[in-house]
Amino acid sequence: MATYDSIDDANNAIAQKIISAQPRLVDVVRAKTVIPELSERLILHAGPPIAFADMPEPVQGSAIGAVLFEGWAKDESSARKVCEKVRFAPNHQFHAVAPMGGILTGNMPVFVVENATDGNRAYTTLHEGEGKVLRYGVYDQSVNDNLVWLRDVLGPAFSNALKLLPGEGLPLNPILAQAVAMGDDFHVRNTAASSLMFRELAPKLVQAAPPQKDLQTLLDFLSGNNEFFLTLAMAAGKAALDAAATIEDGSVVTCLTRNGREFGIRVSGLGDRWFTGPLGELDTLYFPGFGDEDACPDTGDSAVLEAYGFGGLVAVAAPAVQQLVGTGDGGFDDALATSDEQSEIVVTNNPNMPIPNWSFKGVPVGLDVRRIVSTGVAPLITTPVMHKKAGIGMVGIGKVRAPMPCFVAALEALAETHGVAKTT
């Protein structure tokens, strides 16, 4: 275990794992082909462990929709009964991540992202578009039809297109590095990354020559979906952080996630142990007609993006996002101040991903539990906010602080097991 002279040495090694990770999209397949446990009746969910009964309504709705999609029940009420008995487990236990409702079952299509540096893989659901979608807890026929289309049309088309690329898979670092310099934070803005990926893949999708009608529908869907890259950024983060977590030492956050009831973190020196706490309070800019009384508590695995160094941490790179969810007047100074503040709680910055309007300082890397507790600065998460009732969907864009008690508990555990002091 003690292969590093100090916590700092271990943390630096972890940061290098994140920086040197080379995530690439290698395939789109049904989840059960890469997560064998999903061949059985098993439902994966976002966040730390939680029982069906404790999930907020939209997450339950997503689970019900997944049961209907899998054909384990014919209607809502019997699907609900299935959910009350079936086994649930966190996505994170299976190298997977999924946004919002965060539900994943065996026949759903998943992106397979491989970290070429370490050879490990991460999996994530495909972005369904906006409106009526499973991740917001909707489970009507249109949602089912869309999932079938993603599985049977988009998935195979992507799989074929990826095989036509010159290398093995689509390298995600070049897209992440370009897009973070083009205003994306990847959590609530993926316009640049989605556009860059589309420009790279569209010729291959055409070359793969699916039936003309499918090709047309597919290109229209991708062309109209600014956020399509979201889950790919998440999977890139998961692949990088899983590689980082193989260094079972140090005090770096390797997981940030929410299940709609609790916030959960994992820390490099503490293995797979969950440290959970109450959810942070959302500060949301609502769409017209909605307010705090409508908001579902914070949920989804998408905070993997902040653990990876993006989202709220790169506010300076995405001032247009900051205008929506800014902590001050929403101007550029506000965005700059946020990233400067968040910089205090990380190990280093990624020289391969410079942010031009931060004087080319790199994306923050390696949230350090010790720094978080000693400075009192919690990671800032930017996030879509969905309605508390299943089926309504997104009601605004918010920001939320990862709750401090998780980090305090983790630091205490580090102190117990490793004798880590609370400050650097």
Added chain:
Amino acid sequence: MATYDSIDDANNAIAQKIISAQPRLVDVVRAKTVIPELSERLILHAGPPIAFADMPEPVQGSAIGAVLFEGWAKDESSARKVCEKVRFAPNHQFHAVAPMGGILTGNMPVFVVENATDGNRAYTTLHEGEGKVLRYGVYDQSVNDNLVWLRDVLGPAFSNALKLLPGEGLPLNPILAQAVAMGDDFHVRNTAASSLMFRELAPKLVQAAPPQKDLQTLLDFLSGNNEFFLTLAMAAGKAALDAAATIEDGSVVTCLTRNGREFGIRVSGLGDRWFTGPLGELDTLYFPGFGDEDACPDTGDSAVLEAYGFGGLVAVAAPAVQQLVGTGDGGFDDALATSDEQSEIVVTNNPNMPIPNWSFKGVPVGLDVRRIVSTGVAPLITTPVMHKKAGIGMVGIGKVRAPMPCFVAALEALAETHGVAKTT
């Protein structure tokens, strides 16, 4: 003439013309179908008027290539003889603009950009890609083949795709507004705009269903061409500035351009009169192996982008460009200082095109000759730099100041004709 109470009133009206312009790409056709004069033997060129003998070698090379493309000669030496006798005229006299070599003849395909607000149109050549291209003065068979392909394959495919859009043509303001917030200055960086346009048009190009082989080549070409949007941004600027120039009063620059020997400007209150002067001195970051002794003097109509408010003026929006051609250490502060400085010489800012990392201040609008002379701040132009010999191509990226004598001469003319004082 004197429909405005003051120069300031006229300038404000001009700025509003630029801000309210709604350029949209409506078609791709052979130039002679929209510029009837090009049905005769006529060669349009960049910049203010110039004779063939006075053009730098790469511009002559472009003209020779155009003669070969038009079939007016069978080989280089006879093409050169044609050039020595044929009529030349500036693009700007025919509502056209073209980059670098800037040569335009009747059978070349052009983008037709219509300003929906005023109904006027502007024309520009299609971006040929990099390497061996006519705009850098290359005129071998491959350049000719590429022009034929642009005319016979890309042009008709675009024309058909544009007809499938829901509205009339492709609105360019949304692309310009998004892309300037994503790091483009449109003069030396068009990555965001090219990607956004590709995402919007690719499904329509597929729907228009050209032969599969053509479609494949077309998508590969567009997918690989970061700078494809360049000439569209130029034509958007030309359409906006031509509308602005209908207000024949005030002191706003309506044209900035270079012919490789002279810099030329036009000013709203002085009609079509050219004010010319010596070219500014290029300050270039060269590609390895090249230096000042290799550079062709500054040329091309692309400085229409600075007259429109982009390019060097929006350095703050494109700090990655500034890193290449920055005036100081190339950091963000440097970019910010450049835009702040350039802001002093414009009438106002465009509220529809906010720059997030400039605290959402809009793109500068309306270069005012009075301010340029009184402050001594010349418009800053960012520009590709090509080799002084025809056929070698781009050797670096540079910056250059529009030469002050043009503005001084224009201000003196304004003083004579309108009694304009030299300071506001």
